[in-house]
Amino acid sequence: MTAVPHLTIVADENIPALAPLFQRFGTLRTCAGRSMRAEDLKDADVVLVRSVTRVNQALLAGTPVRFVGTATIGTDHIDQDWLRQQGIGFSSAPGCNADSVVEYVLSSLLQLAFEQRFNLLDKVVGIVGVGNVGGRLQQRLQALGIRVCLCDPPRQAVEGGDFLSLDQMLVEVDILALHTPLIQSGEWPTYHLLNAENLPRLKQNAILLNAGRGPVIDNTALLEVSLARPDLTLVMDVWEHEPAVCARLAERCAIATPHIAGYSLDGKIRGTWMLYRALCEQLGLPVETELKDVLPASSVRSLTLTDAEDLLTPARLVYDPYRDDRAFRKIVHLPEAEQRQAFDRLRREYPERREYCTLQLAIEDDTPGNHLRAMGFATAGVNS
Ligand SMILES: NC(=O)C1=CN([C@@H]2O[C@H](COP(=O)(O)OP(=O)(O)OC[C@H]3O[C@@H](n4cnc5c(N)ncnc54)[C@H](O)[C@@H]3O)[C@@H](O)[C@H]2O)C=CC1
Numbered sequence: 314m315t316a317v318p319h320l321t322i323v324a325d326e327n328i329p330a331l332a333p334l335f336q337r338f339g340t341l342r343t344c345a346g347r348s349m350r351a352e353d354l355k356d357a358d359v360v361l362v363r364s365v366t367r368v369n370q371a372l373l374a375g376t377p378v379r380f381v382g383t384a385t386i387g388t389d390h391i392d393q394d395w396l397r398q399q400g401i402g403f404s405s406a407p408g409c410n411a412d413s414v415v416e417y418v419l420s421s422l423l424q425l426a427f428e429q430r431f432n433l434l435d436k437v438v439g440i441v442g443v444g445n446v447g448g449r450l451q452q453r454l455q456a457l458g459i460r461v462c463l464c465d466p467p468r469q470a471v472e473g474g475d476f477l478s479l480d481q482m483l484v485e486v487d488i489l490a491l492h493t494p495l496i497q498s499g500e501w502p503t504y505h506l507l508n509a510e511n512l513p514r515l516k517q518n519a520i521l522l523n524a525g526r527g528p529v530i531d532n533t534a535l536l537e538v539s540l541a542r543p544d545l546t547l548v549m550d551v552w553e554h555e556p557a558v559c560a561r562l563a564e565r566c567a568i569a570t571p572h573i574a575g576y577s578l579d580g581k582i583r584g585t586w587m588l589y590r591a592l593c594e595q596l597g598l599p600v601e602t603e604l605k606d607v608l609p610a611s612s613v614r615s616l617t618l619t620d621a622e623d624l625l626t627p628a629r630l631v632y633d634p635y636r637d638d639r640a641f642r643k644i645v646h647l648p649e650a651e652q653r654q655a656f657d658r659l660r661r662e663y664p665e666r667r668e669y670c671t672l673q674l675a676i677e678d679d680t681p682g683n684h685l686r687a688m689g690f691a692t693a694g695v696n697s
């Protein structure tokens with residue numbers, strides 16, 4: 314049997330379930346992720362971060378770090394090329410909070426449909442970036458009977474198929490949801506994918522939703538265009554200069570939140586557990602703790618629903634985007650230094666939120682066309 318080495322692990326204090334998963338490896342120390350410095354890592358073998366720590370030569374050169382994990386889907390804060398050159402092990406947590414983001418999008422769209430009195434079945438939703446998040450969103454929307462168009466040039470290049478270009482999407486879809494990574498260069502960069510040139514081409518009365526990364530939209534251009542186009546509805550979870558936020562842009566949004574689309578407890582703990590699994594693999598150790606061992610039971614254990622419409626009410630139990638929107642609006646007009654701190658505080662002290670898929674859902678109406686069944690909500694259990 315391989316012996317467990319004694320490692321020093323330094324982790325962002327906002328990563329949940331650290332102790333039950335990582336204490337077995339040795340010494341565990343936490344610090345604030347946004348201000349993590351090389352001095353914090355001078356004796357560290359392993360560093361565990363979330364999206365607010367830039368991991369690069371400046372942070373790691375001269376430290377003994379041999380493994381870096383980010384408990385997030387996005388990896389734009391990590392210089393993976395440099396890690397590779399140095400032979401430093403790396404893992405992210407692909408898909409860990411994808412369901413949480415999908416539920417953010419669905420709850421937001423259901424709320425807007427209710428308020429603006431439109432029927433989602435009459436709308437075409439365009440998804441830009443059809444990976445873990447975009448793909449699961451596609452499945453859920455189609456299960457509800459909503460028409461979906463897809464834009465993903467990297468996938469299209471490999472698979473061919475029925476994808477649209479971004480230019481086609483802009484003129485054809487009523488709701489545009491962005492779910493791409495932030496990519497600065499290469500064949501398909503996403504930095505300022507939506508900008509002063511193409512934003513004005515959004516369809517009349519379009520809804521634009523960004524729960525990917527802030528800089529995928531030029532926020533200055535978005536403010537200008539949205540002031541000139543009051544018909545546009547904006548749902549923004551991510552911001553170009555986080556943790557600083559343009560207050561005027563936030564004011565223009567129907568729903569504005571502090572980068573919490575992926576903040577279900579399930580998604581966060583799944584991310585930590587995926588890093589534990591990756592470290593075990595790197596060390597040649599067995600995975601002794603399963604996700605279910607560290608994921609607390611939800612206080613809401615079961616819901617009885619008849620059809621997808623019912624999700625609007627339980628969504629307030631399970632996830633109501635306006636709860637986060639209200640808290641966020643209280644901080645966006647603070648002076649910048651205070652606003653930055655308040656943005657991080659909202660995220661650090663984020664209340665517990667659970668995913669639908671961890672709930673025992675009782676479906677009352679078992680007619681074959683029941684949308685909830687089609688959306689996969691009939692099956693309970695934690696997916697890992
Ligand atoms: N707001 C939040 O709380 C969260 C935000 N995110 C963000 O969402 C992003 C997407 O997450 P996943 O779907 O899990 O990632 P993924 O890697 O599974 O999928 C990304 C998809 O985007 C596509 N893509 C790349 N460049 C593109 C381009 N120029 N145009 C259109 N599509 C392009 C890729 O081919 C891929 O299919 C993450 O990278 C992260 O930045 C992820 C989780 C939570």
Ligand SMILES: O=C(O)C(=O)[C@H](O)COP(=O)(O)O
Pocket residue numbers: 327363364365384385386387388410572574575576660
């Ligand atoms: O997983 C991702 O990618 C995300 O965007 C995370 O939900 C961001 O959360 P933090 O890492 O900033 O806590």
